[in-house]
Amino acid sequence: MVxxxxxxxxxxxQEFRYPTPPDSIRDRHGRVTYMLDxxxxxxxxxxxxxxxxxxxxxxxxxxxxxxxxAEKEKYIRSLITLTVHQKETFGTLFTxxxxxxxxxxxxxxxxxxxxxxxxxAMNMGVDDSYSLFVEERLKIIRKNRVGHSANDxxxxxKNGKVHRLYMIDAPFLLIIFNNPNCPLCHQVEKYINxxxxxxxxxxxxxxxxxxxxxxxxxxxxxxxxYPEEWLSAIDINETVFSSRLYDIQRLxxxxxxxxxxxxxxxxxxxxxxxxxxxxxxx
Numbered sequence: 001m002v003x004x005x006x007x008x009x010x011x012x013x014q015e016f017r018y019p020t021p022p023d024s025i026r027d028r029h030g031r032v033t034y035m036l037d038x039x040x041x042x043x044x045x046x047x048x049x050x051x052x053x054x055x056x057x058x059x060x061x062x063x064x065x066x067x068x069x070a071e072k073e074k075y076i077r078s079l080i081t082l083t084v085h086q087k088e089t090f091g092t093l094f095t096x097x098x099x100x101x102x103x104x105x106x107x108x109x110x111x112x113x114x115x116x117x118x119x120x121a122m123n124m125g126v127d128d129s130y131s132l133f134v135e136e137r138l139k140i141i142r143k144n145r146v147g148h149s150a151n152d153x154x155x156x157x158k159n160g161k162v163h164r165l166y167m168i169d170a171p172f173l174l175i176i177f178n179n180p181n182c183p184l185c186h187q188v189e190k191y192i193n194x195x196x197x198x199x200x201x202x203x204x205x206x207x208x209x210x211x212x213x214x215x216x217x218x219x220x221x222x223x224x225x226y227p228e229e230w231l232s233a234i235d236i237n238e239t240v241f242s243s244r245l246y247d248i249q250r251l252x253x254x255x256x257x258x259x260x261x262x263x264x265x266x267x268x269x270x271x272x273x274x275x276x277x278x279x280x281x282x
Contacts, residue, residue: 016056017042032066036075039063045082051092054100061100064113073116080120087127094121094130102137104249104267111266115141140247150261151245155212155233158222166261168231170208172201172282173261174273177246177253179216180224185252191270193227197277202229206282214240214248 019038021031043050083090101114152165178185201207213221213234226232256265
């Protein structure tokens with residue numbers, strides 16, 4: 001990512017003109033907010049050529065991450081105001097936002113910022129051709145938000161006993177939605193089983209691991225051998241998928257919950273889980 005706010009001159013990239021803070025603004029926050037205030041001033045957003053290049057949007061998102069939430073809302077509203085009544089530009093913008101912020105495999109994944117974009121667009125009046133898309137995304141993203149309570153569900157263990165998620169008592173709970181016929185799931189099982197931080201948490205009873213098989217044939221699930229320390233279960237009625245209790249974009253999908261079943265991490269792969277554990281020091 002280019003740190004545009006420190007550049008001494010106005011930059012040009014494919015006819016996009018970046019604003020340069022005046023020399024009188026010396027503090028980082030002031031220079032960032034200046035750029036956000038003037039980011040789109042020189043652009044004709046009715047011409048979708050600008051917004052079709054994700055580089056400029058990524059630079060804008062990078063700057064947004066440097067400011068407080070209240071300021072984020074202000075600048076997001078500013079961009080939506082410029083695009084909401086320009087049908088093609090609005091569609092292109094949200095196509096990119098969906099790919100960048102909603103797709104959990106994206107390195108820029110950030111549902112909270114995307115939620116602000118969606119809520120702002122809905123409040124400002126979206127064109128009918130996009131309103132259904134925005135409404136559906138809002139329904140999905142508002143489920144199981146980080147910091148909020150996870151949706152409860154039932155699961156069946158290999159001994160036939162049926163339990164609910166909220167019956168599990170543990171300081172932290174790692175949920176791994178998986179399928180026994182998924183090669184990547186097998187690989188991630190090995191990574192997690194060999195992870196020193198996770199093994200330490202398991203040994204001192206700070207963590208339990210619940211492996212939930214989704215869309216699996218019962219016999220295949222029974223035959224699959226999960227690590228013995230894990231709780232192995234299956235969503236036998238497929239309620240997680242059919243009721244869309246969780247937004248499972250791909251398998252395996254990892255969630256980390258605290259003792260009260262509040263979500264700390266969602267829709268993660270092993271890399272994001274590992275990074276989270278390294279920074280949070282559980």
